[in-house]
Amino acid sequence: MTISDIRLQNLRRIMAERQLRLTDIADLLGKAPAQVSAFGGKNPTKGIGNRIAREIEQVLHLQLGELDVLGGTESSKNIDRASARARATELPMLDLKSVDSWMSGNTGKSDGIQIGWINSPGPVGEKSFGITVEGLSMEPFFQAGDRLIIDPSHPCKNDSFVLAKRKSDNFLMIRQLKIEGNESYLLATNPSWPNRIEQLTDAWCLVGRAMWVVTQI
Secondary structure: OOHHHHHHHHHHHHHHHHOOOHHHHHHHHOOOHHHHHHHHOOOOOOOOOHHHHHHHHHHOOOOOOHHHOOOOOHHHOOOOHHHHOOOOEEEEEOOHHHHHHHHHOOOOHHHOOOOEEEEEOOOOOOOOEEEEOOOOOOOOOOOOOOEEEEEOOOOOOOOOEEEEEEOOOOEEEEEEEEEEOOEEEEEOOOOOOOOOEEEOOOOEEEEEEEEEEEOOO
């Protein structure tokens, strides 16, 4: 089974659970029904690629990468159409050097550290913000230039995508959290990336969990 097969299987299961039609998915994605039918219909002519998978997860309020997991997760259940259309929340877009200032102070919209504003597609906690993905370490899940919503208030669990900070120099990076027993690790998902695994020791802290990918056409 290919990754496209897994994504299609999960999409069809979620649609059945929530009693959604292809036209509903098309409406949420802002695409023509024929475009959605091409990858989600009875006889799809194309696979669900990385970017469209992330868009589907975003509008359906799924965890990042949930469509890629065989069988999906429990979080896909009991979420109705109303929650999938949750009102967007305006958040500051930050460059990485401004994250500490945002997190440590009572920074508000007038303080000028933001480089722009971004609408979150779903509910987020206090001090949430947006950042732009840099580099290739998190492919195929994230591409350079993708914009992520980081929520410091949301618990980070196994397989969560997180923003981690090295305390010695405040270096920040996006990684996937892996927990095995009493040990935790930070994983670069790009299989070609050198030194993909970093043990999560006291030298690191988790700033927040990546909740949404926001794409712009």
